[in-house]
Amino acid sequence: MSRGRSGQKQRVRTAKGRKIGSTRWLERQLNDPYVKQAKADGYRSRAAYKLLELDERFKFVRKAKAVVDLGIAPGGWAQVVRKFIPRAGVVGIDLLPVDPIDGVTIFEMDFMDDKAPDMLLEALGCAPDLVLSDMAANTVGHQQTDHLRTMGLVEAGAWFAIENLEKGGTFVAKVLAGGTDSELLKLLKQHFAT
Numbered sequence: 001m002s003r004g005r006s007g008q009k010q011r012v013r014t015a016k017g018r019k020i021g022s023t024r025w026l027e028r029q030l031n032d033p034y035v036k037q038a039k040a041d042g043y044r045s046r047a048a049y050k051l052l053e054l055d056e057r058f059k060f061v062r063k064a065k066a067v068v069d070l071g072i073a074p075g076g077w078a079q080v081v082r083k084f085i086p087r088a089g090v091v092g093i094d095l096l097p098v099d100p101i102d103g104v105t106i107f108e109m110d111f112m113d114d115k116a117p118d119m120l121l122e123a124l125g126c127a128p129d130l131v132l133s134d135m136a137a138n139t140v141g142h143q144q145t146d147h148l149r150t151m152g153l154v155e156a157g158a159w160f161a162i163e164n165l166e167k168g169g170t171f172v173a174k175v176l177a178g179g180t181d182s183e184l185l186k187l188l189k190q191h192f193a194t
Helices: 020-031 033-041 047-058 076-084 116-124 143-164 182-191
Strands: 066-070 089-094 104-108 130-133 170-173
Touching: 047 076, 047 170, 066 076, 066 116, 066 143, 076 089, 076 130, 089 116, 104 116, 116 143, 130 143, 143 170, 143 182
Parallel strands: 066 089, 066 130, 089 104, 130 170
Antiparallel strands: none
């Protein structure tokens, strides 16, 4: 990696052993101001700012008492929740290992495992009033396939929220480029007021 002078774009010097897509991702990370700001503010990822922006607009984080974070790795969203509501119960799940976060119960397992939903609810001890989903499928490089696989996870998260959220609760999910498909949007409109 080249360090570059401030203000100059940093480039990955060697791509030995890396796929082209990985090299591009690394270059984007090196040059993303939100990545740098997250590091400076102590957040584990730039995703923390997405959640903060959503909360500023819709005011749902600071009201939460019980939170499930689906696709928690690396933990940026859970950090935001803990910062603003330190007494909230927070449980998260991800296939990837996640460094501990004070006050957060973390399961390293597949959310699609039949046991996962019950484990999350049991660890939380009550119905969640906020379900966050930042789940995304590992990419295979085929845009349509990657989108469909990730949308399947979003839909699974939506069903978890529909079946388990406290009345009046909130479901937040990341949807990648390609947007929500019409079936998912229809499902959400049937079960959520806004």
